[in-house]
Amino acid sequence: MSHTDAELAAWARERLGHDFTDIRLVRRALTHSSAASGPDSYQRLEFLGDRILGHSVAAWLYGAHDEAEGRLTARLHALVEGAANAEVARGLGVSERLIMETNARAKGLHQSDNVLGDVAEALVAALYLDGGWDVANAFVRREWQQLLDDGPRLLADPKSRLQEWALKRRRGMPVYAVIDRQGPDHAPRFTIEVHVRGQEPAQGVGASKQEAEKAAAVALLSKVQT
Amino acid sequence: MSHTDAELAAWARERLGHDFTDIRLVRRALTHSSAASGPDSYQRLEFLGDRILGHSVAAWLYGAHDEAEGRLTARLHALVEGAANAEVARGLGVSERLIMETNARAKGLHQSDNVLGDVAEALVAALYLDGGWDVANAFVRREWQQLLDDGPRLLADPKSRLQEWALKRRRGMPVYAVIDRQGPDHAPRFTIEVHVRGQEPAQGVGASKQEAEKAAAVALLSKVQT
Incomplete structure (x- = not known):
């Protein structure tokens, strides 16, 4: 699927809650490696977003739960594992906007938890690079909180x-x-x-x-x- | 060893580069579980600091190196593993300030890479909770950069x-x-x-x-x- 910059900007404004200065970050976060060479796919952004997400959720859990480190770690892992991140991506309508080769899409990769989870993290990094820590942090709280509200089963033991x-x-x-x-x-x-x-x-x-x-x-x- | 709040505040000002509003955070970051019950030791802070450190170093590497995700991940792991973090703690004089039971100290735990590495992370969290992201991030850049400058061997393959x-x-x-x-x-x-x-x-x-x-x-x- 191909999307104009204006379409991506409108989607980011509405669903990510941020007006991007550099819309290429959003495009890159949505681009699977089947459709672009390394630097133009989401992989580097996912590397960064993974750590920003961990920081954001850890700070949130630290403040919300007066528990020992082991219990906090278990909560964190349940909240930021692939399936949970993929759920966030689905809620944002990422599947329909993924930029990937027809072949990869035919194989159903646009619905894979791995791919969607990685894109959720890449979007966190895109928000961070364009808007800074506060913007990325607010996005994580909003979307991953939604996950807690909507999906207790998903986060079950x-x-x-x-x-x-x-x-x-x-x-x-x-x-x-x-x-x-x-x-x-x-x-x-x-x-x-x-x-x-x-x-x-x-x-x-x-x-x-x-x-x-x-x-x-x-x-x-x-x-x-x- | 016991330290007054004033001593800890002076050390934090000089070595961590921050004037703490809540000096209890520094005390907790330096307190081993042998000397205090769970909530008063560094373990919860270490949980949080680990993720803040990951975020800070990942953002730094992302900006500094135009490399694929796999290479960035390898760099990150080398920079934030226990031995590297312990090296930072040693540079700050953490060993001498660790609050732990005489028995644990006699066993040499105040020089263990695991303990010192955890304290380095706990201090990052203390800075974050007292001073915010910018303060914690600047501290990480300064101290872990020092590590790159001083210890290329430590970070060898x-x-x-x-x-x-x-x-x-x-x-x-x-x-x-x-x-x-x-x-x-x-x-x-x-x-x-x-x-x-x-x-x-x-x-x-x-x-x-x-x-x-x-x-x-x-x-x-x-x-x-x-």
Whole structure:
């Protein structure tokens, strides 16, 4: 699909809430690598947006929840994993505006959680580069808060979601195993591996077994939800 | 060691370059979990500071290097890994100001890369909460730039550093193995596991084998440099 600069500017004004000085940033954030050489696709923006998103959500969670670091980390991961970011992108109408090769679109990549999640992050970076930290931060609060309001199921315990995913495909129950334990007794770090039949195992790290299991479940879910 | 608020404020003014309104943030950032219950130690601040640091360094690298995302990610990881952050903390004189139980100090924890690296991140969060993004961002640029200027060896290729580490301990050469490959041909994601005799293996992910190997080496180094 091709969009004029004016169309993209109108969309950004309405859906991202920002009047872009440099509309090329929006175009780049929406451009899949199938349609452009490296520097003109969203990949570099996604690198930056990923960290801005992490900062914004971490600051928000830090202020909102008087909880230990492990619990905050679990909340953060659930909020900024691929599937959650993809949900934000869908809400913004990114699928219809993605700039990608016909072939890639025919394969359904414009609906893939990986691609949409990356674009959500790239848009955060575009807002940051054009409008600064306050603009990007306000956008994240607004859109990811929306996610919390609309999608409690999406953000449910990742272990339950992985179990649901595996059972639906007749892969049996996920199996968790502690493969490493580091650190002193008052601050242990567990590494846990989760196995689901027919998948490469995935690992997660956490300050408790429960937290490491959740991280492992998120890691495996993010691999299978391409 | 115990420090008065005035001493901490003077240190923060001189070494962190900021006049704190709430000096309790500095105290908390310097307090190890051996010396205080959860909410009064640096762990929650470290959760937040980790993401602020990532954002700051990512924005800096994005602007400074016109490179593909994979290369930027490798640079970022080398700059914000535990050993690098610990180096910043040492430069600030954190070891001498750490608030920890005598017992933990006797074990040498005040010189551990893990502890010092966490405190460097907690201090970034303290600056952010007291002074805002611009103050925290300027601090990161200043101190981590210093690291680039002073410590090119520290930031050398992590594969070389891991090899050096292993050979010094007579563990033989590190062995790398591809354990997973996902994504389409134009955007593959490799997962690589590195094995060093006597250590749990560590994994890394990247857009090329080289990048995934570096990430795996960083992961293993961060486990052993406690």
